[in-house]
Amino acid sequence: DAGVIQSPRHEVTEMGQEVTLRCKPISGHDYLFWYRQTMMRGLELLIYFNNNVPIDDSGMPEDRFSAKMPNASFSTLKIQPSEPRDSAVYFCASSRSTDTQYFGPGTRLTVL
């Protein structure tokens, strides 16, 4: 299996621009998670889906952030408009029910 796939690996954008991060989970996994890693907060859970349905989005910092999972093999995390404080590494992870999570390589986002 290819593991969790994320794209792009690096994104540099200017403040105010829209940013879309993409994730392909491992086939057969029914949970998908979006995390953000920063020096100050460590690894924060933003939102997670079960069977493509958003279950808990309480970690999403603001209305500027939105996430979708239109099917079992694809999810997006969108930031609109982006701000410099959104600069971080964003991870997608997937799991099979209560199993441990498998993380993607992450997207390093820099907002200038």
Added chain:
Amino acid sequence: DQQVKQNSPSLSVQEGRISILNCDYTNSMFDYFLWYKKYPAEGPTFLISISSIKDKNEDGRFTVFLNKSAKHLSLHIVPSQPGDSAVYFCAASPKEGGSYIPTFGRGTSLIVHP
């Protein structure tokens, strides 16, 4: 407020010695604990876990100890190797409805010197 705390941002150890990474938690509902390891430019990978019904779990050079009364767990790596140099995340979760959605700590960066 951090429910899972890793108070040491970094740890430096000589190759061959023991590495001890510590983690404290505040939520008494947590009953499943995990350690993840993260290399630069990669995502975290699962290392070892422990359920609250146990106080020790061992996997090769890695042992996790759980002290429920103190709400404390630790990861021991013996002997430490340079390839163990990575960021280690502690995570904890409650068994709610059969799903384990973990809360992560901020991580401890371990450097093992040759």
